[in-house]
Amino acid sequence: MKVLIDINVIEDVLSKREGWENSGKVIDLAQTKKIEGWILAGSIPTLHYLHVKRVGERQARKEIAEQISEFLIVPLRKGLISAAWQSDFPDFEDNLQIEAAKQFGLEAIITRNKKDFKDSPVPAYTPEEFLDKLAKEKKQPDKVNFLDLKAQFHQIYNSVDDSMTEVITNTSFILGKEVELFEEEFARFHQAKYGIGVGSGTEALHLALLACGVQPGDEVITAANTFIATTLAISYAGARPVLVDIDPQTYNIDISKIEETITERTKAIIPVHLYGQPADMDAILEIAARHNLKVIEDACQAHGSEYKGRKVGAIGDAGCFSFYPGKNLGAYGDGGIVATNNEEIADSLKLLRNYGQRVKYYHSQKGFNSRLDTIQAAVLRVKLNHLEKWNNLRRGHARLYSQLLADSDCATPVEVPDSRHVYHLYIIRVEGRSALQEYLASKGVGTIIHYPVPIHLQEAYRDLEYSRGDFPVTEEYADKILSLPMFPELTPSQIEWVALALKEGLER
Numbered sequence: 482m483k484v485l486i487d488i489n490v491i492e493d494v495l496s497k498r499e500g501w502e503n504s505g506k507v508i509d510l511a512q513t514k515k516i517e518g519w520i521l522a523g524s525i526p527t528l529h530y531l532h533v534k535r536v537g538e539r540q541a542r543k544e545i546a547e548q549i550s551e552f553l554i555v556p557l558r559k560g561l562i563s564a565a566w567q568s569d570f571p572d573f574e575d576n577l578q579i580e581a582a583k584q585f586g587l588e589a590i591i592t593r594n595k596k597d598f599k600d601s602p603v604p605a606y607t608p609e610e611f612l613d614k615l616a617k618e619k620k621q622p623d624k625v626n627f628l629d630l631k632a633q634f635h636q637i638y639n640s641v642d643d644s645m646t647e648v649i650t651n652t653s654f655i656l657g658k659e660v661e662l663f664e665e666e667f668a669r670f671h672q673a674k675y676g677i678g679v680g681s682g683t684e685a686l687h688l689a690l691l692a693c694g695v696q697p698g699d700e701v702i703t704a705a706n707t708f709i710a711t712t713l714a715i716s717y718a719g720a721r722p723v724l725v726d727i728d729p730q731t732y733n734i735d736i737s738k739i740e741e742t743i744t745e746r747t748k749a750i751i752p753v754h755l756y757g758q759p760a761d762m763d764a765i766l767e768i769a770a771r772h773n774l775k776v777i778e779d780a781c782q783a784h785g786s787e788y789k790g791r792k793v794g795a796i797g798d799a800g801c802f803s804f805y806p807g808k809n810l811g812a813y814g815d816g817g818i819v820a821t822n823n824e825e826i827a828d829s830l831k832l833l834r835n836y837g838q839r840v841k842y843y844h845s846q847k848g849f850n851s852r853l854d855t856i857q858a859a860v861l862r863v864k865l866n867h868l869e870k871w872n873n874l875r876r877g878h879a880r881l882y883s884q885l886l887a888d889s890d891c892a893t894p895v896e897v898p899d900s901r902h903v904y905h906l907y908i909i910r911v912e913g914r915s916a917l918q919e920y921l922a923s924k925g926v927g928t929i930i931h932y933p934v935p936i937h938l939q940e941a942y943r944d945l946e947y948s949r950g951d952f953p954v955t956e957e958y959a960d961k962i963l964s965l966p967m968f969p970e971l972t973p974s975q976i977e978w979v980a981l982a983l984k985e986g987l988e989r
């Protein structure tokens with residue numbers, strides 16, 4: 482639960498005035514992150530002013546900082562202040578708190594002076610009432626979204642706000658220090674020598690293909706079951722996508738079927754680490770070496786995923802990542818990066834993403850405008866510090882789903898030994914998918930299909946002249962797969978709720 486905590490609750494604890502114990506319990510809940518506690522920035526000086534009188538400057542700072550160290554802080558922005566001036570409620574500071582709670586989607590205000598919030602659109606509770614409400618709250622969730630970006634945004638709000646504000650106040654909006662630092666940090670995390678930030682995951686693939694020498698008329702092999710961006714990038718490079726069916730266990734490219742598609746025009750293979758599960762890189766690298774092909778990993782769904790102890794991305798010649806907001810590492814808009822250990826490829830990408838110029842206005846080739854946005858780099862630097870923890874949470878959720886669904890009529894994901902799946906998506910396979918999806922929706926459970934129409938059957942790719950029946954596993958799975966809610970902040974009771982609803986749906 483997300484709540485705004487009035488300073489009178491914190492004042493209770495600092496002054497140990499009569500009846501402070503329940504306020505102490507509320508603050509403990511926020512400090513141990515059992516609830517999400519917010520405080521208005523403007524209230525902190527008041528708290529300090531009052532406490533200094535009691536204990537002196539040094540002690541006051543220490544004690545206040547201790548009480549609110551895990552709180553999130555609502556900044557005093559002009560928009561918030563204007564809204565509070567215009568509000569009908571009599572007290573300005575209370576108005577600020579109400580507006581703050583409204584703007585940040587907080588569910589309650591906890592205060593000792595409940596009467597001051599009598600007509601507030603955000604419900605106010607005394608600490609006693611709030612503790613009572615929490616104790617009685619029904620444990621069963623009534624809604625589980627497929628993805629909840631707000632749950633994540635709240636955790637990191639203040640750090641992201643600080644780093645975005647730094648870019649804005651520096652006015653260094655294109656490339657610059659934030660992009661460079663993020664590239665270094667991301668590359669280090671993925672055990673790559675170089676990271677080159679670009680405009681999106683699709684652009685990462687497109688430019689990586691060009692940097693690897695793919696030209697019009699070439700052929701590039703990839704999996705039949707992927708997001709269309711993989712093949713679009715091949716098309717942008719003027720090459721022809723050559724599709725290969727998927728392995729029925731892993732949903733990734735079937736390595737036993739790659740070689741039969743290789744021709745003298747084949748230039749590269751793009752294995753896709755789909756849903757966060759690494760493709761069989763050893764086998765792919767071995768085929769590529771025998772036929773002198775480049776390997777460009779599509780790791781757009783696989784940030785932090787590992788193959789035989791190595792992070793994906795720089796196992797092949799280059800690896801491409803997307804920072805679309807819903808990804809395991811998502812920006813607040815579009816973004817992407819190419820990881821590589823190859824200096825020449827890295828150098829070529831730096832030119833390609835920036836109009837083909839090394840020095841401003843001197844263009845050695847017809848490059849593109851596809852740079853990672855600097856504000857996005859600032860956001861991503863903050864989020865990268867959480868990626869490992871978030872991936873572990875995803876893996877824990879997947880384990881729980883698989884345990885709960887073990888005795889049901891659906892196929893759950895299979896993890897390849899020696900690999901670390903990072904569950905960008907948790908995919909099941911079922912018969913009667915559309916009825917099940919409808920039933921889940923009726924129970925408040927959001928699901929999506931990744932992907933309902935395979936690429937070779939998409940209108941956009943009629944020119945490839947594939948037909949139904951060409952990729953039987955991909956086609957069969959497209960009719961059966963369903964992605965269940967998956968994001969780090971899911972709770973065990975939400976997962977239990979989804980599993981229960983799913984089993985009920987299957988039994989109907």
Ligand SMILES: Cc1ncc(COP(=O)(O)O)c(C=O)c1O
Nearest residue numbers: 681682683708710711781803805
């Ligand atoms: C497998 C795959 N490849 C490529 C992309 C393209 O990334 P972006 O949306 O950042 O262009 C995505 C993500 O959307 C993806 O899932």
